Amino acid sequence: xxxxxxxxxxxxxxxxxxxxxxxxxxxxxxxxxxxxxxxxxxxxxxxxxxxxxxxxxxxxxxxxxxxxxxxxxxxxxxxxxxxxxxxxxxxxxxxxxxxxxxxxxxxxxxxxxxxxxxxxxxxxxxxxxxxxxxxxxxxxxxxxxxxxxxxxxxxxxxxxxxxxxxxxxxxxxxxxxxxxxxxxxxxxxxxxxxxxxxxxxxxxxxxxxxxxxxxxxxxxxxxxxxxxxxxxxxxxxxxxxxxxxxxxxxxxxxxxxxxxxxxxxxxxxxxxxxxxxxxxxxxxxxxxxxxxxxxxxxxxxxxxxxxxxxxxxxxxxxxxxxxxxxxxxxxxxxxxxxxxxxxxxxxxxxxxxxxxxxxxxxxxxxxxxxxxxxxxxxxxxxxxxxxxxxxxxxxxxxxxxxxxxxxxxxxxxxxxxxxxxxxxxxxxxxxxxxxxxxxxxxxxxxxxxxxxxxxxxxxxxxxxxxxxxxxxxxxxxxxxxxxxxxxxxxxxxxxxxxxxxxxxxxxxxxxxxxxxxxxxxxxxxxxxxxxxxxxxxxxxxxxxxxxxxxxxxxxxxxxxxxxxxxxx
Numbered sequence: 310x311x312x313x314x315x316x317x318x319x320x321x322x323x324x325x326x327x328x329x330x331x332x333x334x335x336x337x338x339x340x341x342x343x344x345x346x347x348x349x350x351x352x353x354x355x356x357x358x359x360x361x362x363x364x365x366x367x368x369x370x371x372x373x374x375x376x377x378x379x380x381x382x383x384x385x386x387x388x389x390x391x392x393x394x395x396x397x398x399x400x401x402x403x404x405x406x407x408x409x410x411x412x413x414x415x416x417x418x419x420x421x422x423x424x425x426x427x428x429x430x431x432x433x434x435x436x437x438x439x440x441x442x443x444x445x446x447x448x449x450x451x452x453x454x455x456x457x458x459x460x461x462x463x464x465x466x467x468x469x470x471x472x473x474x475x476x477x478x479x480x481x482x483x484x485x486x487x488x489x490x491x492x493x494x495x496x497x498x499x500x501x502x503x504x505x506x507x508x509x510x511x512x513x514x515x516x517x518x519x520x521x522x523x524x525x526x527x528x529x530x531x532x533x534x535x536x537x538x539x540x541x542x543x544x545x546x547x548x549x550x551x552x553x554x555x556x557x558x559x560x561x562x563x564x565x566x567x568x569x570x571x572x573x574x575x576x577x578x579x580x581x582x583x584x585x586x587x588x589x590x591x592x593x594x595x596x597x598x599x600x601x602x603x604x605x606x607x608x609x610x611x612x613x614x615x616x617x618x619x620x621x622x623x624x625x626x627x628x629x630x631x632x633x634x635x636x637x638x639x640x641x642x643x644x645x646x647x648x649x650x651x652x653x654x655x656x657x658x659x660x661x662x663x664x665x666x667x668x669x670x671x672x673x674x675x676x677x678x679x680x681x682x683x684x685x686x687x688x689x690x691x692x693x694x695x696x697x698x699x700x701x702x703x704x705x706x707x708x709x710x711x712x713x714x715x716x717x718x719x720x721x722x723x724x725x726x727x728x729x730x731x732x733x734x735x736x737x738x739x740x741x742x743x744x745x746x747x748x749x750x751x752x753x754x755x756x757x758x759x760x761x762x763x764x765x766x767x768x769x770x771x772x773x774x775x776x777x778x779x780x781x782x783x784x785x786x787x788x789x790x791x792x793x794x795x796x797x798x799x800x801x802x803x804x805x806x807x808x809x810x811x812x813x814x815x816x817x818x819x820x821x822x823x824x825x826x827x828x829x830x831x832x833x834x835x836x837x838x839x840x841x842x843x844x845x846x847x848x849x850x851x852x853x854x855x856x857x858x859x860x861x862x863x864x865x866x867x868x869x870x871x872x873x874x875x876x877x
Contacts, residue, residue, distance in 0.1 A: 318387045320693045324508050324664050325682065326441065328400060328433065328500040335429050335500055337400035337441075344387035349661055349693050352419050353513055354384050354690065356605050358665055361511035362745025364675030364855070373667075374681050377688070385689040386663065401443040401500075403430040410457035411474045412446065421455075422474070429459075432466055433500045436489040438668035439680035441505070444497045447471045456480055459746050466497040468483040496670070507668045507681065511784060512853060513661050514792075531604025534611045538788050539723040539730060541763070542614070554579055595735055603734060603787045610785050613792060616657030616696065624811065635815065643815035646822050648708040648870055650726065658699035658794050660783070663692040674855045675743050698806045699783075699794035703763060706730040706789055708870060712757060715868035718750050726753040730789065739786040743855045752858065757870050759854060760863045762791040763845045768821040769793065773809050781851040796851060826865040835861075 311654065314323065319341075323329055327338050355378050365371035391499055392561045408424035419425045434444040444466070449456045450473035457474035467483035487495045498505055519611035529805035535760035537543070554575045561571035578584045595603055626634050644651065665688075670677035720736060723729035737754045740747030747755075762782045770777040795806065809817050819842045828834040840846060840859035849855065864871045 314395075316389050316391065316693050317695075319395060320662060320664060320691060322509075323395050323397075324667065324691055326439075326553070326667070327506050327508065328441075329397065330501070330720075331397065335400060335431055336353045336397035337842070339387055339396045339398050341387065342393035343869050344691070345390050347386040347388050347694055349386050349513070349692075349694070351381075351383060351783065353605070353609070353762055354386060354663070355381065355426065357511045357663070358690070359667065360385070360741050361509065361853075363741030365675075365679040366741075367745045368675040370675060370678040372679050373680060374679065374688075384687060385684055386692055387689065388691075389435065389660070398527055399429075401430055401433055403432075403443055403446075405430055405458060406474075409474045410459055410472075412458055418815055431501075432469075432480075432484070432497055433505060434484070434487050434495040434497050435505050435669045436493055436495045437668070437677045438489060438491045438493070439667070439669060439678075440489055440491070440495075441550065441669070442495075443790045444495075445487040447485055449473075450476065450478055450480065450845075452476060452478075461792060487728060503672050506785045507672060507740050508664050509666050509668065509674075510662055513663070514613045514659060514783060531601075531608050532593075534607035535595075535600075535604050538607045539734075540612060541594050541727075554584055558583055564673070582867050593731070593734075599738060599787070600733070602739070606785045606787045610788060610790060613655060613699070613701065614653070616655065616659055618701070619654040619656060619810070620651065620654075621814075635812075639762065639815040643818035643822075647818040648705050649818070650703045650705045651702040651752040652703070652810065652814060654807055655699040655701055655792070655794075656807070657696050657741050658792070659694065659696050660699075661688040661692050662796060663693045665690045697795040698804070699792050700769075700806050701808060702791045702793065704761065704789050704791075704870070706733065709754070709757060709789055711732065712868060712870045712872075713750065713753060715872075716753055717868075718753065733789070734787055737787070740858075742857065753863070755784075755854075756858045756860055757863045758784060758786050758789065758791060759858045760845060760860055761842070761870060762793065763840075763847055763852070763859060764864065765791070765821060766793055766847060767845070768824060769806075769809065769817060772813075772817045772820050773805050775805050778848045778851060782847075782853065784853065822871060826861060826871075828861065839863075 310547050324338055325338050329336050329338065359375060359378050362371050362374055366375045402414055404427050405411070406420035406422060406424050407421040407426040407428050409420060411420055411422065412430070413420075416427055416429075418427050420427065435441040435443055446456060453473055453475040455474050457472055459470040459472065461468035461470070464695070469484065470482050472478060472481060473479040478611050484497045487497075489495045496504070557575040557578060558568065558571040561574060566574075575584065576871050621636055621640050625633055628636065666679050666681040668677045668679060682691065706726045706729040707723065710720060710723055712732060713733065718736075720732045722731045733754065736750055738751040739750040739755050740751055760782060766780050766782060767777065769775065770780055779796055780793055783792040783794060785791070793806070828839075828841060830841055830843045834841045834844060838859075839861045840856070845859045845862060846852075846856045858867075863869055866872070
């Protein structure tokens with residue numbers, strides 16, 4: 310059987326052990342056939358996975374994945390081989406006659422009753438440990454050695470009525486108790502239920518290949534990238550001059566050399582004048598607990614703009630006076646009202662979406678054990694690397710600083726945007742998704758930025774006529790940035806974000822600021838946390854934080870970022 314599917318459809322709907330509907334039947338994905346390697350920077354991959362599994366770490370259900378990742382293993386990242394595709398197997402092997410309800414283990418046609426209308430049963434047994442199999446059936450009729458089922462018209466397995474198709478004797482209701490190999494009871498549901506299989510994804514921004522990341526790390530890496538962000542993200546990529554001591558050490562460690570020996574080699578190169586001294590922290594002095602994440606986020610931001618960036622100032626040259634008025638007066642006014650420093654168009658935004666595991670049972674992150682994908686005993690992630698268009702939003706650091714101060718947080722004085730950025734960066738510890746006891750300042754910062762980004766996406770989708778699920782977020786919270794990009798799902802016309810950026814950014818931001826800030830479900834929504842599917846939630850996996858850390862009050866409340874800008 311050959312069925313054509315796009316790479317994105319495979320990634321989001323045909324992962325190993327996942328069941329799929331194809332040509333009127335149910336199949337289980339056995340494996341991706343001869344998948345192709347995706348050459349991504351391993352440090353970036355491991356960091357993204359650690360961030361993504363935060364809810365499972367917090368609930369103690371990460372299957373030891375966090376400890377394993379901290380040991381710095383190689384993660385096998387692959388993409389679908391378009392020539393070889395995906396191997397599927399028929400599952401479950403239980404068939405039902407649509408006329409008499411008789412059940413068989415093979416697709417026998419015609420049925421004993423003479424009917425040729427045979428359908429596959431769509432119920433499966435599963436357990437949170439990751440196992441899935443065909444559900445056990447009640448004992449057959451002792452007289453006729455047959456069994457049939459009467460479907461209740463619902464997806465509830467316990468309402469199935471089993472009987473003998475020959476004598477009509479009742480054989481029980483619902484599937485009998487079935488024990489998993491791990492010893493616990495298995496549950497039964499329709500194969501496409503979210504509780505049966507919930508894939509878990511993470512998104513990371515990555516340069517074209519691992520060599521580009523190695524080059525950036527070799528020339529000071531995170532320290533220089535961090536300095537570049539704090540200095541305003543100028544065109545200079547910060548890779549001028551010689552390698553640094555830190556870059557040499559990092560490169561050697563990546564090759565398997567011990568850090569102590571790497572330092573000896575780097576010191577020798579320094580004494581011979583072949584490398585720059587550099588600094589592990591660059592010129593930005595940050596606490597150790599914040600520095601690593603801030604540097605990795607700076608590297609991601611550096612990678613995001615490497616493919617091409619267009620700023621508002623770039624569009625002024627060569628335009629007619631009406632367009633110049635748009636860019637020089639209307640756009641700056643709209644940016645100020647939206648509390649933004651700038652918006653940039655990223656014309657070749659590199660984004661890798663990785664499926665790293667799945668859950669069975671609880672639907673929420675961290676509610677049931679995580680089952681990582683593995684191959685030959687090692688970790689594996691199934692992914693797709695794409696290049697698309699995106700908008701980079703940079704809220705005004707001083708506006709966010711004032712919002713945090715109004716919220717009661719004690720931050721050092723800041724006289725300009727740079728000082729405000731550094732004051733926040735040095736003080737805030739942004740929580741990972743699902744973190745149980747986050748720092749209050751970091752949690753509030755994430756809530757403000759996350760709520761802001763969700764409102765951007767919902768407004769942009771409505772304003773530009775783009776399907777909401779076709780847009781996704783990538784937050785860079787330590788550097789007060791948010792990227793909205795085409796996610797490769799739903800219907801999206803390439804060029805849609807560019808059109809808004811070039812011709813209607815002011816009108817879009819006006820709608821964002823002055824549009825309705827109340828929720829149709831108020832006061833219930835407001836009393837229940839200030840965010841729901843009717844006002845701020847996005848579909849998953851568009852949201853990397855599982856629709857947590859959201860509150861309209863963070864934008865329009867008494868201390869909100871957009872206080873006084875829109876309707877109450």
